[in-house]
Amino acid sequence: MIILIGLPGSGKSTVGRLLARRLQLPFVDSDSAIEQRLGCSIREFFEREGEARFRDEEQALIDELTQAAPCVLSTGGGAVLRPANRQCLRERGRVFYLRSSPEEVFRRVQHDRSRPLLQVADPLQKLRELYAQRDPLYRETAHHVVETGRPSVASLVNWIAAQL
Ligand code: S3P
Numbered sequence: 559m560i561i562l563i564g565l566p567g568s569g570k571s572t573v574g575r576l577l578a579r580r581l582q583l584p585f586v587d588s589d590s591a592i593e594q595r596l597g598c599s600i601r602e603f604f605e606r607e608g609e610a611r612f613r614d615e616e617q618a619l620i621d622e623l624t625q626a627a628p629c630v631l632s633t634g635g636g637a638v639l640r641p642a643n644r645q646c647l648r649e650r651g652r653v654f655y656l657r658s659s660p661e662e663v664f665r666r667v668q669h670d671r672s673r674p675l676l677q678v679a680d681p682l683q684k685l686r687e688l689y690a691q692r693d694p695l696y697r698e699t700a701h702h703v704v705e706t707g708r709p710s711v712a713s714l715v716n717w718i719a720a721q722l
Pocket of ligand 1: 564565566568589600633634635636669673674675
């Protein structure tokens with residue numbers, strides 16, 4: 559089980575899809591799996607039920623997915639917030655932290671309206687806060703830290719594949 563963690567917009571889905579193709583493994587995106595299960599978008603669910611209920615669903619799903627058939631698993635950016643998830647991810651897979659600076663992420667996601675946590679007056683400031691809070695948690699959970707500032711996604715995928 560190969561697991562990708564990192565801030566929203568750090569490239570987990572893009573890298574995960576390519577890595578899965580390269581390793582001939584299925585690709586699973588935990589956000590898409592949650593949306594399928596809930597029958598609505600994460601954004602709607604956040605608005606209707608609140609973040610805590612979303613985290614419950616996320617935790618249950620991570621527990622299930624990390625015990626299912628091997629795959630490349632891309633997780634939501636907040637998956638590391640709960641200690642139980644951190645332990646489960648680290649013990650059940652090889653975890654790669656895609657580390658991007660808040661400024662780099664902001665450039666990528668500034669026009670994306672699908673991320674509920676970034677629907678605020680100052681998304682860059684929000685990303686800086688998320689980074690300060692989560693960077694230590696991502697590092698604690700990961701076996702490898704991958705700097706996403708590399709020249710191409712292909713070279714990122716190569717680097718990850720070479721660690722396996
Ligand atoms: C979240 C990140 C999102 C999604 C939800 C909460 C977060 O996933 O799980 O909106 O807390 O950072 P991505 O990292 O795939 O955007």
